[in-house]
Every structure is written in structure tokens, then in C-alpha cells.
Amino acid sequence: MSMISVTINNKLYGPLDVDPEVKMTDFLHEFLNLTGTKFGCGQGVCQACTIIVDNEDGTSDTVRTCITNAVVFHGKKLRTIEGHATTNQAGEIIALHPVQEAFVTNFSFQCGWCTSGFTNKTVALIEKLKRNPIPKDQVQQVIEAELKDHICRCTGYVKYYKAVKELILATEGATV
Structure with missing residues (x-):
């Protein structure tokens, strides 16, 4: 032990x-x-x-x-x-993390089994881009490189990638 x-x-x-x-x-x-x-x-x-x-x-x-x-x-x-979500003192969720919100808004998942992995990888990606922004014309390429190993058996990847792209483009400091 x-x-x-x-x-x-x-x-x-x-x-x-x-x-x-x-x-x-x-x-x-x-x-x-x-x-x-x-x-x-x-x-x-x-x-x-x-x-x-x-x-x-x-x-x-x-x-x-x-x-x-x-x-x-x-x-x-x-x-x-x-x-990731913001909670109150009782432990109740009062606000989703922007990544979670983007996935919900874009109906990115069905069964949700893959969602925790996609969420964590995307949170880390957004934080990385805030430290080292990329040109806007490279966003799709970076998303594909970062998320390509994540497997979703329900929805494919279009809605995940769309949500991540919208979020990156809307996140101050993530792109130049």
C-alpha cells in the first residue's frame, strides 16, 4: 500500500x-x-x-x-x-464554465460519456491559448490537432468542434 x-x-x-x-x-x-x-x-x-x-x-x-x-x-x-462549474456555498451549481456552456448551447453531446474528457481538454486548450494566442485563421487547425484523439460514438465531432471554435474566437486573448 x-x-x-x-x-x-x-x-x-x-x-x-x-x-x-x-x-x-x-x-x-x-x-x-x-x-x-x-x-x-x-x-x-x-x-x-x-x-x-x-x-x-x-x-x-x-x-x-x-x-x-x-x-x-x-x-x-x-x-x-x-x-469547472461555479457553485454556491450549498454546493449547488449556479453557473457553468464557458466550455460547458458552449457544449450545451451547441448540443455537442448525446449520451455525455465522452463529455468530461472533451471538457477538460478544451478547458486546458483555452487556458493555453490565453497564454499563447494563435492567429484566427489557425483556430480550426489547432482544434483538430488538440481534440483529434477524443472519441465520441454518438454525435461525431462537428458540434464539439463548432462549439470550441466559437468559444476560442469569443475568448479575449485566445487569438490575435
């Missing part, structure tokens, strides 16, 4: 005694009852299980949790789908 502590959505969890073989998706679901991160393929291919890891330098990375053991995240600061 290994002791781990991790900050998820600005809340510290741990130290907790965890089997070193436990995958992060299982840790989120079974230990913390954070079930928004979806287990899809179990091989790291579909990207439904993607979460955000915030680095000390202010950048972030996205990581697939179905193939990464929970102990890898010891001492790290993470964001899951549960952490």
Missing part, C-alpha cells in the same frame, strides 16, 4: 492508503465519489477519462486516468469535470 495526498478541484484529499495498482479513475470513483470522469476503453485510447493536472509554473497538462495509477498523482493539483 502507498500513502497519497492529492488536491482535486481545490480540495485536499489524503493522506490515503491506496494500493499502488489502483488506476486514477477507480480512485476518483471509489475513494472520493467523484464519478464525472468516465471510464471508456480502459486502454487510454478514447480519452473519456482525461483530467487536468495543474503544474507549479501555471501551465497544465491533460492526463488519461484509466491507464495511470493514482499514486502517480501524489502531491499534485488536479481538476476534474466536477470542478
Whole structure:
């Protein structure tokens, strides 16, 4: 067993005694009852299980949790789908994150299984573009490069990509 502590959505969890073989998706679901991160393929291919890891330098990375053991995240600061919306003191959602709002407005998903992965990857992309804006004529190319590995079995990708493009173009500082 290994002791781990991790900050998820600005809340510290741990130290907790965890089997070193436990995958992060299982840790989120079974230990913390954070079930928004979806287990899809179990091989790291579909990207439904993607979460955000915030680095000390202010950048972030996205990581697939179905193939990464929970102990890898010891001492790290993470964001899951549960952490994006604004909530009141009672924990009730009072406002969606702009990425979530764009996906809802554009009817981007049907079953929603892939949505947490798409949302986390897009949140990280928007933050990256605010640090390093791109020319407007490169937006579609960047979206395709960033989201190409995410699999959606219901809707295809047109509505996701459309929502992300609209959001990037509407986000101050994301394009030049």
C-alpha cells in the first residue's frame, strides 16, 4: 500500500492508503465519489477519462486516468469535470464554465460519456491559448490537432468542434 495526498478541484484529499495498482479513475470513483470522469476503453485510447493536472509554473497538462495509477498523482493539483462549474456555498451549481456552456448551447453531446474528457481538454486548450494566442485563421487547425484523439460514438465531432471554435474566437486573448 502507498500513502497519497492529492488536491482535486481545490480540495485536499489524503493522506490515503491506496494500493499502488489502483488506476486514477477507480480512485476518483471509489475513494472520493467523484464519478464525472468516465471510464471508456480502459486502454487510454478514447480519452473519456482525461483530467487536468495543474503544474507549479501555471501551465497544465491533460492526463488519461484509466491507464495511470493514482499514486502517480501524489502531491499534485488536479481538476476534474466536477470542478469547472461555479457553485454556491450549498454546493449547488449556479453557473457553468464557458466550455460547458458552449457544449450545451451547441448540443455537442448525446449520451455525455465522452463529455468530461472533451471538457477538460478544451478547458486546458483555452487556458493555453490565453497564454499563447494563435492567429484566427489557425483556430480550426489547432482544434483538430488538440481534440483529434477524443472519441465520441454518438454525435461525431462537428458540434464539439463548432462549439470550441466559437468559444476560442469569443475568448479575449485566445487569438490575435
